Amino acid sequence: MSNILVGVTGGIACYKAAYLVREFVRAGHNVKVMMTKNAEKFVGHTTFEALSLNKVLRDDDTPTPISHIDYALWADICIIAPATANIIGKINAGIADNELLSTVLALTCPLVLAPAMNTNMFHNIAVQENIKSLKSKGVNIIDTESGLLACQTTGEGKMAEPSQIAEKVIYILSNRKNNLQIENDLLNGINILITAGPTKEYIDPVRYITNKSSGKMGYALAEEAYKMGANITLISGEVNISSSLPDIKFVTSADDMYNLFLDNFNGADIIIMAAAVADYTPDYKHNNKIKKKDEVMELKLIKTKDILAYAGHNKTDNQVLVGFAAETDNMEEYAKDKLSKKNADIIAANDVSRKDIGFDSDNNEITLYFKNGDKRNTGKQSKSDIAKIILTESAILLNEKRNN
Numbered sequence: 085m086s087n088i089l090v091g092v093t094g095g096i097a098c099y100k101a102a103y104l105v106r107e108f109v110r111a112g113h114n115v116k117v118m119m120t121k122n123a124e125k126f127v128g129h130t131t132f133e134a135l136s137l138n139k140v141l142r143d144d145d146t147p148t149p150i151s152h153i154d155y156a157l158w159a160d161i162c163i164i165a166p167a168t169a170n171i172i173g174k175i176n177a178g179i180a181d182n183e184l185l186s187t188v189l190a191l192t193c194p195l196v197l198a199p200a201m202n203t204n205m206f207h208n209i210a211v212q213e214n215i216k217s218l219k220s221k222g223v224n225i226i227d228t229e230s231g232l233l234a235c236q237t238t239g240e241g242k243m244a245e246p247s248q249i250a251e252k253v254i255y256i257l258s259n260r261k262n263n264l265q266i267e268n269d270l271l272n273g274i275n276i277l278i279t280a281g282p283t284k285e286y287i288d289p290v291r292y293i294t295n296k297s298s299g300k301m302g303y304a305l306a307e308e309a310y311k312m313g314a315n316i317t318l319i320s321g322e323v324n325i326s327s328s329l330p331d332i333k334f335v336t337s338a339d340d341m342y343n344l345f346l347d348n349f350n351g352a353d354i355i356i357m358a359a360a361v362a363d364y365t366p367d368y369k370h371n372n373k374i375k376k377k378d379e380v381m382e383l384k385l386i387k388t389k390d391i392l393a394y395a396g397h398n399k400t401d402n403q404v405l406v407g408f409a410a411e412t413d414n415m416e417e418y419a420k421d422k423l424s425k426k427n428a429d430i431i432a433a434n435d436v437s438r439k440d441i442g443f444d445s446d447n448n449e450i451t452l453y454f455k456n457g458d459k460r461n462t463g464k465q466s467k468s469d470i471a472k473i474i475l476t477e478s479a480i481l482l483n484e485k486r487n488n
């Protein structure tokens with residue numbers, strides 16, 4: 085049973101916060117609610133007092149003179165749902181001009197925001213920058229959904245359903261309790277080498293062979309590891325991701341990635357290979373654009389160097405190697421085969437035939453296959469949460485290796 089602080093701000097989705105509170109209470113948690121003045125224009129505070137059985141923290145009537153400190157210290161987790169564009173901006177800027185915002189500034193527990201707003205508001209560059217900045221500060225943002233909005237337009241910006249928000253909050257709470265110690269202790273100061281994104285294999289100056297990898301999984305791993313205090317070297321193919329990570333090393337081809345990987349391999353404690361490296365590359369790159377002539381054109385491809393196999397066969401006893409397997413069928417068989425052939429410590433396998441996860445999606449579902457025969461399925465979660473699981477498992481393995 086945990087202490088859950090629910091913040092409610094002024095949007096149409098306020099009524100959904102009542103379902104959220106009810107969900108937490110029914111699950112046996114202690115719930116307190118804080119509301120902005122604007123939220124009270126949508127739903128009265130009495131509703132929340134009846135549901136939570138606790139006094140609501142409001143601007144006009146604070147339970148104690150320093151309620152913002154009391155509520156902040158009481159909370160094991162704080163979820164703001166709905167989170168307006170206004171409140172998102174103010175939290176990011178560190179503004180504390182009402183009770184809810186003052187409480188947020190005084191929190192020592194995880195903060196989760198469930199944004200809800202009109203699509204144009206959501207896509208506004210200022211809102212997007214605020215969300216990105218909050219994420220980089222460790223605030224958990226629950227993805228909005230696409231659908232029919234109160235303003236009768238259809239698009240992104242709809243608040244996630246209360247049941248999904250509740251699930252996420254509980255997950256963060258339990259994950260924090262289970263992993264906080266491990267995350268804090270084991271990754272601090274560890275050197276992690278991560279590869280991400282696709283490679284491009286040029287045929288001539290304007291044509292190339294590539295794949296659907298977006299790089300999101302590799303970047304999520306690098307960003308989470310960075311937040312946990314690890315030293316990150318990220319080698320990235322060309323991706324459409326803006327990241328505030330320092331020192332990203334960009335490459336184009338599989339051969340570039342191999343060479344840069346070799347330069348950084350020895351110093352790494354944990355190596356996570358999330359890049360989708362081309363298996364084959366044209367045997368000859370034309371200097372000039374190939375002209376259209378014959379009915380049939382043959383392209384000869386040759387195997388690229390196998391970076392994962394190199395790492396597996398050259399790693400020391402104190403290096404942990406994690407490979408990825410993106411499969412469309414027979415996932416378990418291929419993953420286990422890869423684990424043994426490449427001499428990896430963990431293979432993170434995902435089913436890329438599924439539309440709701442994998443390439444270019446913000447979510448993923450991964451099964452981790454371990455050298456000792458264990459396996460662990462993560463369930464469908466955001467790539468950031470999956471990244472935390474992979475990092476924690478890698479850190480535990482590293483610790484075991486070091487203690488052997």
Ligand SMILES: Cc1cc2nc3c(=O)[nH]c(=O)nc-3n(C[C@H](O)[C@H](O)[C@H](O)COP(=O)(O)O)c2cc1C
Pocket residue numbers: 092093094095096097120121122123167168169170171200201202205
């Ligand atoms: C009918 C109505 C619906 C609104 N819905 C939203 C919304 O869903 N999301 C949002 O960010 N702002 C919405 N707004 C604007 C906010 O209420 C406004 O920005 C307000 O200042 C937010 O205050 P607060 O963040 O302190 O609660 C709405 C305004 C009105 C009048």
